[in-house]
Amino acid sequence: MLNRPIRENTSGHAVVxxxxxxxxxxNILPTINCTINTLEPGRDQHPHRHxxxxxxxxxxxxxxxxxxxxxxxxxxxYGVQITSPAFLHSHHNRGGARMRSPIIQDGALHYYARTPxxxxxxxxxxxxxxxxxxxxx
Numbered sequence: 001m002l003n004r005p006i007r008e009n010t011s012g013h014a015v016v017x018x019x020x021x022x023x024x025x026x027n028i029l030p031t032i033n034c035t036i037n038t039l040e041p042g043r044d045q046h047p048h049r050h051x052x053x054x055x056x057x058x059x060x061x062x063x064x065x066x067x068x069x070x071x072x073x074x075x076x077x078y079g080v081q082i083t084s085p086a087f088l089h090s091h092h093n094r095g096g097a098r099m100r101s102p103i104i105q106d107g108a109l110h111y112y113a114r115t116p117x118x119x120x121x122x123x124x125x126x127x128x129x130x131x132x133x134x135x136x137x
Contacts, residue, residue: 013038031109037091039064039099045091052106054083059102063095075099 017034018026028034037056039045041063058064061075068089073081083089093099 031106033105033107035103035105037099037101037103039091039093041093041096041098043093047088047090049086049088050083050105050107052085052109055104056081056083056101057103058099060097060100061095062097064091064093064099066091 015036016026017028017036019028022030026033037045047067058075058077058079058081061077061079064075066073066075066081066083066089068083069087075081091099
């Protein structure tokens with residue numbers, strides 16, 4: 001999987017962890033998604049939004065940073081980053097090694113509850129100005 005070519009619209013490689021008992025679903029639990037993301041050195045993941053919260057654990061994050069709602073957040077090894085629903089964010093790897101991070105999301109909850117647009121992904125999003133992202137050092 002890591003040897004697949006990176007193309008213009010490819011931002012990185014990911015492994016989606018799923019549960020066979022959920023009959024073809026891409027979830028590990030009925031309401032939880034889990035993905036292991038990677039990003040090669042020098043690459044950028046395009047800005048995007050998620051329906052639910054994203055909890056990201058940095059396993060390899062030297063030289064990696066995220067931009068969340070126009071705020072730069074430098075990654076630290078084994079640091080946890082929480083991205084609020086609908087916040088525009090991107091990830092950038094300027095380090096010398098492949099970024100590795102498992103991500104847990106509750107996006108499946110919105111799918112099963114039939115609230116896929118509950119955070120306004122199809123409308124203009126207004127960020128909570130009281131939320132500030134900072135590196136933990």
